[in-house]
Amino acid sequence: MSHGVPRVGGEGEGGVASSQDKIKARIKAYKELEKDVTDRIKNEDYSNTTFQLTSTLLSQNPEYYTIWNHRRLLLQHVFAREFSTSSPDNPTAEGTLSTSDDHADTTAAQKAGLSPSQHEISLLISEDLSSLLPLLKQYPKCYWIWNHRSWLLTKATTHLPAASAIKFWQGELALVGKMLALDSRNFHGWGYRRTVVEAIERLGDISMAEKEFEYTTKMIKTNLSNFSAWHYRSQLIPRLLNERNARREARAKFLDGEFELITSALYTDPYDQSLWFYHQFLMATLDTTNPQAGIILSPCTNSDRKMYLEQEVTSVREMLDGAEDCKYIYQALLEYARRWRDLGGEVEKTDMKEWLGELRKLDPLREGRWRDLEKVLGLEVV
Amino acid sequence: MSLVAGPGRGGTGSGQLPDELGLVVQKHVAYIQSLDTRRDELESHLTEHLRISGIYWGLTALHLLGQPAALPPEEVIEFVLSCLHDNGGFGAAPGHDAHMLYTVSAVQILAMVDDFVELEMRVPNGKMKIARYIADLQQPNGTFAGDEWGETDTRFLYGALNALSLLNLLPPQRKDEPPLINVTAATDHVKACQNFDGGFGVAPGAESHAGQIFTCLGALSITGELDSFLGEEGKDRLGAWLSERQLDDSGGFNGRPMKLVDVCYAWWVGSSLAMIGKMDWIDKKKLTEFILRCQDPEEGGIADRPGDMVDVFHTHFAIAGLSLIGYPGVMLVDPA
Secondary structure (H helix, E strand, O other), rough: OOOOOOOOOOOOOHHHHHHHEEEEHHHHHHHHHHHHHHHHHHHHOOOOHHHHHHHHHHHHOOOOOOHHHHHHHHHHHHHHHHHOOOOEEEEOOOEEOOOOOOOHHHHHHHHHOOOOOHHHHHHHHHHHHHHHHHHHHHHOOOOHHHHHHHHHHHHHHHHOOOHHHHHHHHHHHHHHHHHHHOOOOHHHHHHHHHHHHHHHHHHOOOOHHHHHHHHHHHHHHOOOHHHHHHHHHHHHHHHHHHHOOHHHHHHHHHHHHHHHHHHHHHOOOOOOOOHHHHHHHHHHHHOOOOOHOOOOOOOOOOHHHHHHHHHHHHHHHOOOOOOOOHHHHHHHHHHHEEEEEEOOOOOOHHHHHHHHHHHHEEEEEEEHHHHHHHOOOOOOOO | OOOOOOOEEEOOOOOOOOOOOOOOHHHHHHHHHHHOOOOHHHHHOHHHHHHHHHHHHHHHHHHOOHHHHHHOHHHHHHHHHEEEEEOOEOOOOOOOOOOOOHHHHHHHHHHHOOOOOHHHHHHHHHHHHHHHHHHOOOOOOOOOOOOOOEEHHHHHHHHHHHHHOOOOOHHHHHHOOOOOOOOOHHHHHHOOOOOOOOOOOOHHHHHHOOOOOOHHHHHHHHHHHHHHHHHHHHHHHHHHHHOOOOOOOOOOOOOOOOOOOOOOOHHHHHHHHHOOOOOOOOHHHHHHHHHHHEEEEOOOOEEEEOOEEEHHHHHHHHHHHHHHHHOOOOOOOOOO
């Protein structure tokens, strides 16, 4: 699909006729390549040449999922062959897909506890991962490229000892870090990161919650507006505190730290909704009606809840100074005032009416929502 | 149906929309019809891997525009059946491997064109064969894979439920038979994808995304658990997140906080709002104007944003968005 593509067409040089010929020639070459690959796979020609041809075709069209499937069929075949035939006395036949091995490699493999066939598979996976890097950088939003890497990694996990497999996953963690540095909102990248971290944790029997939490801090400091990083942080915190065996006091201190962080971010840019969603998350951890938020403060009483609501309403009100036209402030005030009231607190109706009035003025697009809110809050003029 | 983009571009986006500019229905119809005649362009060949979905988008747009016969039904059925594999799955085009995404498109087309009559005539027990392909892709945790290679995504889960429901083969639709899939496990998986902001992601733990919200709400709606799971508070929270997708300057929707607008979110966000009864939480007039500005008023077709190349994907989702809003002359659509 042409998402966000202000395309420029035409080859530039030559007349219309010659560029038409060029296009025809390119179509012909593409169709021939496609037919060649397809025929070879049909004939179960799992040779190095076929493998290289899939690379050429995919570099022209990485969205061609059937060709990725062909590539995996081929690799799967080679892996199976390695296990059934490979031994030091039985070298691979000429023309078949294999890596250029030498004695030093083999010795290193033996030290790592890999059999010769595992060693060969490990090299094949490693070569495929690195040869596909340029394509991924060129098409960072192509599902199939990410998907193929995942598949290679699950094969590494199945066929290799944990210590070797984990090295592959660690390599992917470094890669996804680079990809997210290039586009910090790429949801393929964030999804892949979660998969990679889970695999490292499982294979290494370790927790990466602390390290990943630090990573979100780094990402947020680079770009405050990165909601993907804030979201990931919100997912890590409840687990992190459990793993720290944090008592109530430590949890309270942690929550205060997060409020400080988000408040100073909001002072930097109160018009950024990513930040307000994170503020909402922190408040939601104190709200028993939103179980998806997880828990930070525990145990937590209603008087704790009221204390935080009061603190945050005061703090958000102060943000109005110089940002009187910021609709998110009024939204937050009304939402937290409502919760305060639900807990039995008193709120000045005139304040709420004033906030709602400002909100309607500043945000006419969502007038229907404010009308419903007015009803829910009982602020209608009777 | 070729997926080639252009040749037209959406309007320039500068300045106000002339009052008289409405949806250029005939031009969009002609644009969709013209897509099949563009085999002399390289991009047409580079997009074969989406072809059957392209037909679904084109055909649905034509249905919504009240001209379902503008693509000859016999040719459409012929093409769709030529994509069917022995295992009951469909590829995107002849020679392309079977995949959930294209199987769902095929089922949607066959349901729309002749309610599976031709399929059943040519393929013995065809509907059940397709259903079994889909059901076999369900994973132990309830979610669905896209194909035998194992990628999972809430898009596939929704697609599976949607297609099985069109085939009339969901467990509740055939109570006396052994169930083809585990509906409870599928629904539980969807629930596990929900976040504190009320939205849903592509997998448990993933950030909320408007496209994924559509698939998850659609799935819950098909299994009849939308209202009971979300409750009023859940709907308010999700409605708030969704309504914040509308941007002040353009009136269009984005898919996540602080991202660019794109006309296809008129459908993903719009239908999600409709499913939770919050369509009034956005400005429909501004959204309509944005969608109309994405049209190429001369050659037809709709782009993701004003000024970009038009294509059939965005043309379809833009028209479906207008349908949700009740735009005159566009048929009403079921949001799920």
